[in-house]
Amino acid sequence: MATKDKTTYVCSECGGTSAKWLGKCPSCNAWNTLQETRAEAPGKNRMQALARGLNAVQPVTTLADIEAADVARTPTGLEELDRVLGGGIVPGGVVLIGGDPGIGKSTLLLQALDALSRSMPVLYVTGEESGAQVAMRAHRLGLDGSKVRVQAEIQLENIIATMEAERPSFCVIDSIQTVFSDQLTSAPGSVAQVRECAAHLTRVAKSSGCTTVLVGHVTKEGALAGPRVLEHIVDTVLYFEGDTHSSFRLIRAIKNRFGAVNEIGVFAMTEKGLKGVSNPSAIFLSTHSEPVPGSCVLVTLEGTRPLLVEIQALVDSGGPSPRRLSVGLDRDRLAMLLAVLHRHAGIACFDQDVFVNAVGGVRISEPAADLAVLLAIQSSLRGRALPKGFIAFGEVGLAGEVRPAPRGQDRLKEAAKLGFTVAVVPKANAPKKPIDGLTIHAVERVEEAIELARSLS
Numbered sequence: 001m002a003t004k005d006k007t008t009y010v011c012s013e014c015g016g017t018s019a020k021w022l023g024k025c026p027s028c029n030a031w032n033t034l035q036e037t038r039a040e041a042p043g044k045n046r047m048q049a050l051a052r053g054l055n056a057v058q059p060v061t062t063l064a065d066i067e068a069a070d071v072a073r074t075p076t077g078l079e080e081l082d083r084v085l086g087g088g089i090v091p092g093g094v095v096l097i098g099g100d101p102g103i104g105k106s107t108l109l110l111q112a113l114d115a116l117s118r119s120m121p122v123l124y125v126t127g128e129e130s131g132a133q134v135a136m137r138a139h140r141l142g143l144d145g146s147k148v149r150v151q152a153e154i155q156l157e158n159i160i161a162t163m164e165a166e167r168p169s170f171c172v173i174d175s176i177q178t179v180f181s182d183q184l185t186s187a188p189g190s191v192a193q194v195r196e197c198a199a200h201l202t203r204v205a206k207s208s209g210c211t212t213v214l215v216g217h218v219t220k221e222g223a224l225a226g227p228r229v230l231e232h233i234v235d236t237v238l239y240f241e242g243d244t245h246s247s248f249r250l251i252r253a254i255k256n257r258f259g260a261v262n263e264i265g266v267f268a269m270t271e272k273g274l275k276g277v278s279n280p281s282a283i284f285l286s287t288h289s290e291p292v293p294g295s296c297v298l299v300t301l302e303g304t305r306p307l308l309v310e311i312q313a314l315v316d317s318g319g320p321s322p323r324r325l326s327v328g329l330d331r332d333r334l335a336m337l338l339a340v341l342h343r344h345a346g347i348a349c350f351d352q353d354v355f356v357n358a359v360g361g362v363r364i365s366e367p368a369a370d371l372a373v374l375l376a377i378q379s380s381l382r383g384r385a386l387p388k389g390f391i392a393f394g395e396v397g398l399a400g401e402v403r404p405a406p407r408g409q410d411r412l413k414e415a416a417k418l419g420f421t422v423a424v425v426p427k428a429n430a431p432k433k434p435i436d437g438l439t440i441h442a443v444e445r446v447e448e449a450i451e452l453a454r455s456l457s
């Protein structure tokens with residue numbers, strides 16, 4: 001029975017609906033996110049037939065009686081991508097990959113498609129480029145004679161029909177925002193279209209066992225465009241990030257039902273596509289021949305690998321309302337650290353502009369960066385460089401205490417391996433046995449760390 005279409009309002013953040021327009025989404029409380037869409041009449045949807053197989057009543061079993069099955073993973077042949085995926089692709093797994101335009105999503109996926117095409121049927125559906133453009137990229141990547149099947153298509157029904165005919169084991173939809181379905185009255189690219197198309201493709205992936213990668217656009221704010229529900233319906237969410245001016249690219253898992261999150265993969269964009277960087281520990285250091293004021297090297301731990309990243313700070317006399325800006329670090333955290341610096345170490349920056357940057361376009365979310373940020377700020381303020389071969393890490397609390405960072409030993413070993421000689425670390429991270437070539441100063445309080453940095457520089 002066909003019901004009449006009527007207008008509803010859909011939240012672009014969470015996908016929640018409301019019968020009338022409201023300034024605030026009733027589901028997620030976001031402001032100004034409700035957009036007018038035409039409600040779909042139920043039952044007329046052809047794709048619902050496809051899903052029907054999944055709607056059969058499933059038996060109920062006691063958990064203890066269910067045999068745990070580990071999913072088989074197929075490596076993609078790109079080691080750094082496999083690392084974030086948790087070992088490789090999983091049959092029926094749906095991966096959403098987001099990132100700024102031009103960061104290299106299509107390049108990475110084309111490389112993965114080509115590598116996988118040697119062992120399984122693969123399909124590349126492109127809605128943004130023509131087949132000729134894809135061929136040009138493949139040529140540039142040195143993938144002549146590739147067996148990747150390509151379809152330039154944006155209509156959902158046609159894509160699903162192709163998937164049924166070609167039966168690929170690995171399929172890439174580039175991008176989900178370009179896909180639209182005739183069955184929906186809302187405009188292509190709208191929240192309802194993106195959400196419904198992603199949901200259908202997910203169902204097809206689950207029922208056919210085809211690993212599906214959806215490429216997603218990123219909004220100005222850095223979130224995946226389209227409703228947040230996209231992130232809920234897929235198994236894995238990856239973000240591709242990096243500074244388009246530098247050649248390094250990081251791929252990060254935000255959610256992964258088949259592996260660990262916070263693992264990162266590192267690539268370098270070259271003339272011939274993306275190359276994995278298997279030993280990335282020192283790529284985020286800038287090359288000063290002599291130490292400069294306002295710079296402090298941090299050992300951060302992303303996933304399982306320690307990375308050395310340079311934190312730069314510039315403290316400069318500001319106007320009546322001084323600015324606090326940070327690139328790659330959390331700005332609220334910076335404000336908090338400045339307050340701690342003032343209150344517990346007596347260093348005031350309230351009349352100064354403070355800029356902080358993590359070199360190389362890397363984004364650091366772990367609090368273990370705190371100590372390095374504080375030391376870089378005090379170094380800039382005093383105009384005195386920290387000594388050569390200096391590293392620091394540790395979380396700073398509001399009471400001025402320096403808290404330990406996870407896996408301190410690994411961080412220190414990596415720093416020693418790369419020739420660093422002096423380290424300021426939280427007391428609990430001080431190793432029991434000395435580490436060759438590294439002088440370690442263990443601190444408990446912020447003022448101790450600042451005092452120590454002063455005496456060293």
Ligand code: TYD
Pocket residue numbers: 099100101102103104105106107108137140141269270271272273274
């Ligand atoms: P692309 O994969 O098209 O980005 P996205 O799909 O995320 O929008 O990446 C395009 C950029 O990468 C473009 O600026 C050119 C650059 N590039 C290289 O430097 N080397 C290469 O081999 C290729 C294919 C692209």
Ligand code: MG
Pocket residue numbers: 105106107128174
């Ligand atoms: Mg692209």
